[in-house]
Amino acid sequence: MYFELTNRPNLAAEADLDGAQMGVMSARGGGILPMLVGMACEAISLHRFEDLLPRLSESELTTVSKWLDHIIAIRQPLADTMAEEGRASTAIQLEILRSPNADTLKGQWEAVKSLEGFTLEDIPLRRRVTVFARYALTNKEAAIRANMAYCDALVAEFRRPYRGPSRIPVPDNLYAELVFPIWDNARIKPTAMDSAYALLRTEVAIYRCRKERGRYPSHLSELVPRYLAIVPDDPFGGAAGVPLLYRTTGKGFQLYGRGIDMKDHGGQTSRFPGDPQGGDIVARRMWQHKALDEVLAR
Secondary structure, X not given: OHHHHOOOHHHHHXXXXXXXXXHHHHHOOOOHHHHHHHHHHHHHHHOXXXXXXXXXXXXXXXXXXXXXXXXXXXXXXXXXXHHHHHHHHHHXXXXXXXOOOOOOHHHHHHHHHHHHOOOOOOOOHHHXXXXXXXXXXXXXXXXXXXXXXXXXXXXXXXXXXXXXXXXXXXXXXXXXXXXXXXXXXXXXXXXXXXXXXXXXXXXXXXXXXXXXXXXXXXXXXXXXXXOOOXXXXXXXXXXXXXXXXXXXXXXXXXEEEOOOOOOOOOOOEOOOOOOOOOOEEEOOOOOOHHHHHHHHHO
16 A cells, blocks of 8 residues: 555556465465465555556566465365365374374363363253263264265265256265364365456456557457456356456447356446355455455454
8 A cells, every 4th residue: 555655556556466465375375274365465465456457568567466376386286175175184182083082072072062062051951961972972084984985975076067056965964064164165266266267367457458459358358368368257157258247338348247146247246256136246346345344354
Protein backbone atom coordinates (compact mmCIF):
# COMPACT_ATOMS: atom_id res chain seq x y z
CA MET A 1 0.00 0.00 0.00
CA TYR A 2 2.93 2.34 0.66
CA PHE A 3 4.25 1.74 -2.85
CA GLU A 4 0.77 2.34 -4.27
CA LEU A 5 0.44 5.62 -2.41
CA THR A 6 3.87 6.75 -3.61
CA ASN A 7 2.96 5.91 -7.22
CA ARG A 8 5.30 2.95 -7.64
CA PRO A 9 2.89 0.25 -8.82
CA ASN A 10 5.71 -2.02 -10.02
CA LEU A 11 7.16 -2.24 -6.49
CA ALA A 12 3.67 -2.72 -5.06
CA ALA A 13 3.12 -5.62 -7.46
CA GLU A 14 6.47 -7.15 -6.50
CA ALA A 15 5.60 -6.87 -2.80
CA ASP A 16 2.28 -8.60 -3.45
CA LEU A 17 3.96 -11.45 -5.32
CA ASP A 18 6.61 -11.76 -2.63
CA GLY A 19 3.87 -12.23 -0.05
CA ALA A 20 2.08 -14.77 -2.25
CA GLN A 21 5.30 -16.73 -2.69
CA MET A 22 5.81 -16.73 1.09
CA GLY A 23 2.35 -18.27 1.48
CA VAL A 24 3.11 -20.90 -1.14
CA MET A 25 6.45 -21.82 0.44
CA SER A 26 4.99 -22.08 3.95
CA ALA A 27 2.64 -24.83 2.77
CA ARG A 28 5.23 -27.01 1.04
CA GLY A 29 5.83 -30.36 2.70
CA GLY A 30 2.90 -29.95 5.09
CA GLY A 31 -0.70 -31.04 5.45
CA ILE A 32 -4.01 -29.20 5.58
CA LEU A 33 -3.22 -26.69 8.34
CA PRO A 34 -0.07 -25.24 6.70
CA MET A 35 -1.98 -25.18 3.39
CA LEU A 36 -4.81 -23.12 4.88
CA VAL A 37 -2.41 -20.73 6.61
CA GLY A 38 -0.44 -20.35 3.37
CA MET A 39 -3.58 -19.60 1.37
CA ALA A 40 -4.59 -16.94 3.89
CA CYS A 41 -1.21 -15.29 3.25
CA GLU A 42 -1.79 -15.55 -0.49
CA ALA A 43 -5.25 -13.93 -0.22
CA ILE A 44 -3.89 -11.08 1.90
CA SER A 45 -1.07 -10.48 -0.57
CA LEU A 46 -3.07 -10.72 -3.79
CA HIS A 47 -6.37 -9.03 -2.97
CA ARG A 48 -5.11 -5.65 -4.29
CA PHE A 49 -2.80 -7.04 -6.96
CA GLU A 50 -5.18 -6.86 -9.92
CA ASP A 51 -5.72 -3.13 -9.46
CA LEU A 52 -2.04 -2.58 -10.24
CA LEU A 53 -1.85 -4.42 -13.56
CA PRO A 54 -3.21 -1.67 -15.88
CA ARG A 55 -0.61 0.70 -14.42
CA LEU A 56 2.40 -1.49 -15.27
CA SER A 57 4.60 -1.09 -18.32
CA GLU A 58 5.12 -3.84 -20.87
CA SER A 59 8.47 -4.84 -19.34
CA GLU A 60 7.01 -4.76 -15.82
CA LEU A 61 4.13 -6.98 -16.91
CA THR A 62 6.64 -9.42 -18.41
CA THR A 63 8.47 -9.56 -15.07
CA VAL A 64 5.19 -10.12 -13.24
CA SER A 65 4.26 -12.88 -15.69
CA LYS A 66 7.50 -14.77 -15.08
CA TRP A 67 7.13 -14.43 -11.33
CA LEU A 68 3.55 -15.72 -11.43
CA ASP A 69 4.69 -18.70 -13.50
CA HIS A 70 7.35 -19.44 -10.87
CA ILE A 71 4.88 -19.23 -7.99
CA ILE A 72 2.43 -21.52 -9.76
CA ALA A 73 5.22 -24.00 -10.52
CA ILE A 74 6.27 -24.31 -6.86
CA ARG A 75 2.77 -24.51 -5.39
CA GLN A 76 2.25 -27.85 -3.71
CA PRO A 77 -0.52 -29.83 -5.45
CA LEU A 78 -3.51 -30.57 -3.25
CA ALA A 79 -3.03 -34.32 -3.77
CA ASP A 80 0.46 -34.05 -2.24
CA THR A 81 -0.96 -32.12 0.71
CA MET A 82 -3.56 -34.83 1.26
CA ALA A 83 -0.95 -37.57 0.96
CA GLU A 84 1.06 -35.90 3.74
CA GLU A 85 -2.09 -35.45 5.81
CA GLY A 86 -2.87 -39.14 5.37
CA ARG A 87 0.59 -40.17 6.54
CA ALA A 88 0.34 -37.90 9.57
CA SER A 89 -3.14 -39.23 10.37
CA THR A 90 -1.92 -42.82 10.22
CA ALA A 91 1.02 -41.96 12.47
CA ILE A 92 -1.34 -40.44 15.05
CA GLN A 93 -3.54 -43.53 15.04
CA LEU A 94 -0.53 -45.82 15.43
CA GLU A 95 0.82 -43.75 18.32
CA ILE A 96 -2.51 -44.15 20.12
CA LEU A 97 -2.19 -47.92 19.79
CA ARG A 98 1.44 -47.85 20.98
CA SER A 99 0.44 -46.38 24.32
CA PRO A 100 1.51 -48.74 27.18
CA ASN A 101 -2.08 -48.97 28.43
CA ALA A 102 -3.77 -48.89 25.02
CA ASP A 103 -5.66 -52.15 25.69
CA THR A 104 -6.93 -51.17 29.12
CA LEU A 105 -10.28 -49.49 29.75
CA LYS A 106 -8.52 -46.39 31.03
CA GLY A 107 -6.24 -46.24 28.00
CA GLN A 108 -9.13 -46.59 25.58
CA TRP A 109 -11.11 -43.94 27.43
CA GLU A 110 -8.16 -41.55 27.16
CA ALA A 111 -7.96 -42.31 23.43
CA VAL A 112 -11.65 -41.53 23.00
CA LYS A 113 -11.28 -38.25 24.88
CA SER A 114 -8.34 -37.22 22.71
CA LEU A 115 -10.31 -37.96 19.53
CA GLU A 116 -13.54 -36.30 20.64
CA GLY A 117 -11.78 -33.42 22.37
CA PHE A 118 -14.10 -33.35 25.37
CA THR A 119 -13.86 -33.54 29.13
CA LEU A 120 -16.13 -35.70 31.26
CA GLU A 121 -18.47 -32.79 31.92
CA ASP A 122 -18.91 -31.84 28.27
CA ILE A 123 -21.43 -34.44 27.14
CA PRO A 124 -24.29 -36.49 28.62
CA LEU A 125 -23.43 -39.82 30.22
CA ARG A 126 -25.32 -41.81 27.58
CA ARG A 127 -23.28 -40.21 24.81
CA ARG A 128 -20.03 -40.94 26.65
CA VAL A 129 -20.92 -44.58 27.11
CA THR A 130 -22.04 -45.00 23.49
CA VAL A 131 -18.90 -43.46 22.04
CA PHE A 132 -16.62 -45.39 24.37
CA ALA A 133 -18.33 -48.71 23.65
CA ARG A 134 -18.07 -48.13 19.94
CA TYR A 135 -14.36 -47.39 20.15
CA ALA A 136 -13.62 -50.25 22.53
CA LEU A 137 -15.33 -52.80 20.26
CA THR A 138 -13.67 -51.57 17.06
CA ASN A 139 -10.94 -53.65 15.44
CA LYS A 140 -8.29 -50.93 15.62
CA GLU A 141 -5.89 -52.42 13.04
CA ALA A 142 -8.69 -52.99 10.53
CA ALA A 143 -9.86 -49.40 11.08
CA ILE A 144 -6.39 -48.03 10.39
CA ARG A 145 -6.14 -50.06 7.18
CA ALA A 146 -9.56 -48.79 6.08
CA ASN A 147 -8.55 -45.23 6.86
CA MET A 148 -5.31 -45.58 4.92
CA ALA A 149 -7.22 -46.92 1.92
CA TYR A 150 -9.63 -43.97 2.16
CA CYS A 151 -6.74 -41.51 2.20
CA ASP A 152 -5.18 -43.16 -0.84
CA ALA A 153 -8.50 -43.00 -2.69
CA LEU A 154 -8.86 -39.30 -1.87
CA VAL A 155 -5.35 -38.57 -3.11
CA ALA A 156 -6.11 -40.35 -6.40
CA GLU A 157 -9.37 -38.39 -6.74
CA PHE A 158 -7.62 -35.09 -6.02
CA ARG A 159 -5.19 -35.69 -8.87
CA ARG A 160 -8.17 -35.54 -11.26
CA PRO A 161 -10.16 -32.42 -12.18
CA TYR A 162 -12.64 -31.17 -9.60
CA ARG A 163 -16.13 -32.59 -10.16
CA GLY A 164 -17.90 -31.57 -6.99
CA PRO A 165 -17.94 -33.05 -3.49
CA SER A 166 -16.24 -36.40 -3.08
CA ARG A 167 -18.41 -39.50 -3.29
CA ILE A 168 -15.85 -41.77 -1.66
CA PRO A 169 -17.57 -43.17 1.47
CA VAL A 170 -15.97 -42.33 4.80
CA PRO A 171 -14.93 -45.50 6.72
CA ASP A 172 -17.23 -46.60 9.52
CA ASN A 173 -15.09 -45.85 12.55
CA LEU A 174 -14.88 -43.09 15.13
CA TYR A 175 -11.59 -41.56 14.00
CA ALA A 176 -12.69 -41.38 10.35
CA GLU A 177 -16.06 -39.85 11.13
CA LEU A 178 -14.53 -37.14 13.32
CA VAL A 179 -11.62 -36.14 11.06
CA PHE A 180 -12.20 -37.09 7.44
CA PRO A 181 -15.33 -35.06 6.52
CA ILE A 182 -13.19 -31.93 6.94
CA TRP A 183 -10.80 -33.18 4.26
CA ASP A 184 -13.23 -33.17 1.36
CA ASN A 185 -14.41 -29.66 2.20
CA ALA A 186 -10.77 -28.58 2.21
CA ARG A 187 -10.63 -29.19 -1.54
CA ILE A 188 -12.78 -26.17 -2.39
CA LYS A 189 -10.34 -23.50 -1.16
CA PRO A 190 -7.22 -24.75 -2.98
CA THR A 191 -9.23 -25.30 -6.16
CA ALA A 192 -10.52 -21.73 -5.88
CA MET A 193 -6.93 -20.55 -5.46
CA ASP A 194 -5.99 -22.55 -8.57
CA SER A 195 -8.71 -20.63 -10.38
CA ALA A 196 -7.41 -17.30 -9.07
CA TYR A 197 -3.91 -18.03 -10.37
CA ALA A 198 -5.23 -19.22 -13.74
CA LEU A 199 -7.13 -15.95 -14.08
CA LEU A 200 -4.18 -13.84 -12.94
CA ARG A 201 -1.82 -15.46 -15.45
CA THR A 202 -4.34 -14.93 -18.24
CA GLU A 203 -5.15 -11.39 -17.13
CA VAL A 204 -1.47 -10.41 -17.18
CA ALA A 205 -1.15 -11.94 -20.67
CA ILE A 206 -4.15 -9.89 -21.85
CA TYR A 207 -2.58 -6.67 -20.59
CA ARG A 208 0.73 -7.54 -22.22
CA CYS A 209 -1.07 -8.09 -25.52
CA ARG A 210 -2.83 -4.76 -25.10
CA LYS A 211 0.44 -2.93 -24.41
CA GLU A 212 2.21 -4.47 -27.40
CA ARG A 213 -0.56 -4.62 -30.02
CA GLY A 214 -2.77 -1.73 -28.90
CA ARG A 215 -5.86 -3.91 -28.47
CA TYR A 216 -7.27 -6.69 -26.37
CA PRO A 217 -7.29 -10.16 -27.94
CA SER A 218 -10.53 -11.28 -29.54
CA HIS A 219 -9.99 -14.82 -28.25
CA LEU A 220 -7.69 -16.27 -25.59
CA SER A 221 -6.07 -18.45 -28.24
CA GLU A 222 -4.41 -15.29 -29.59
CA LEU A 223 -2.28 -15.19 -26.43
CA VAL A 224 -0.53 -18.46 -27.34
CA PRO A 225 2.40 -18.86 -27.59
CA ARG A 226 3.78 -15.34 -27.15
CA TYR A 227 2.08 -14.44 -23.89
CA LEU A 228 0.96 -17.85 -22.61
CA ALA A 229 2.37 -21.32 -23.25
CA ILE A 230 -1.21 -22.63 -23.15
CA VAL A 231 -4.57 -21.17 -22.18
CA PRO A 232 -5.18 -22.36 -18.58
CA ASP A 233 -8.05 -24.73 -17.89
CA ASP A 234 -10.89 -23.63 -15.64
CA PRO A 235 -10.28 -25.54 -12.37
CA PHE A 236 -14.06 -25.60 -11.75
CA GLY A 237 -14.77 -26.60 -15.35
CA GLY A 238 -15.46 -30.22 -14.37
CA ALA A 239 -12.97 -31.76 -16.79
CA ALA A 240 -9.58 -31.24 -18.37
CA GLY A 241 -9.54 -28.93 -21.38
CA VAL A 242 -12.46 -26.73 -20.30
CA PRO A 243 -11.19 -23.15 -20.80
CA LEU A 244 -11.77 -19.98 -18.85
CA LEU A 245 -14.56 -17.76 -20.17
CA TYR A 246 -13.63 -14.60 -22.06
CA ARG A 247 -15.15 -11.92 -24.25
CA THR A 248 -14.35 -8.38 -25.24
CA THR A 249 -16.74 -5.71 -24.04
CA GLY A 250 -16.48 -2.47 -26.01
CA LYS A 251 -13.15 -1.01 -24.93
CA GLY A 252 -12.55 -3.61 -22.25
CA PHE A 253 -12.85 -7.34 -21.61
CA GLN A 254 -14.49 -9.82 -19.28
CA LEU A 255 -12.54 -12.84 -18.07
CA TYR A 256 -13.87 -15.28 -15.51
CA GLY A 257 -14.01 -18.85 -14.31
CA ARG A 258 -16.88 -20.84 -12.93
CA GLY A 259 -17.43 -20.97 -9.16
CA ILE A 260 -17.78 -23.96 -6.88
CA ASP A 261 -21.12 -24.97 -8.44
CA MET A 262 -19.26 -25.36 -11.78
CA LYS A 263 -21.93 -23.32 -13.60
CA ASP A 264 -21.53 -20.30 -15.87
CA HIS A 265 -23.39 -17.38 -14.29
CA GLY A 266 -22.49 -15.00 -17.09
CA GLY A 267 -19.84 -13.18 -15.08
CA GLN A 268 -21.93 -12.62 -11.95
CA THR A 269 -19.26 -11.86 -9.40
CA SER A 270 -18.73 -13.88 -6.24
CA ARG A 271 -17.41 -12.09 -3.16
CA PHE A 272 -14.17 -14.06 -3.24
CA PRO A 273 -12.82 -17.24 -4.90
CA GLY A 274 -14.61 -20.27 -3.49
CA ASP A 275 -17.54 -18.23 -2.16
CA PRO A 276 -20.13 -20.78 -0.92
CA GLN A 277 -22.91 -18.33 -1.82
CA GLY A 278 -22.10 -18.88 -5.49
CA GLY A 279 -21.20 -16.74 -8.45
CA ASP A 280 -18.33 -16.74 -10.91
CA ILE A 281 -14.69 -15.98 -10.14
CA VAL A 282 -14.23 -12.82 -12.18
CA ALA A 283 -10.90 -11.24 -13.12
CA ARG A 284 -10.41 -7.67 -11.82
CA ARG A 285 -13.05 -8.40 -9.16
CA MET A 286 -11.80 -11.61 -7.58
CA TRP A 287 -11.35 -10.21 -4.10
CA GLN A 288 -13.86 -7.52 -3.32
CA HIS A 289 -12.09 -5.57 -0.61
CA LYS A 290 -15.03 -5.43 1.76
CA ALA A 291 -15.07 -9.25 1.86
CA LEU A 292 -11.42 -9.71 2.87
CA ASP A 293 -12.18 -9.94 6.59
CA GLU A 294 -14.71 -12.65 5.85
CA VAL A 295 -12.17 -14.56 3.74
CA LEU A 296 -9.69 -14.53 6.60
CA ALA A 297 -12.35 -15.47 9.15
CA ARG A 298 -13.17 -18.58 7.14
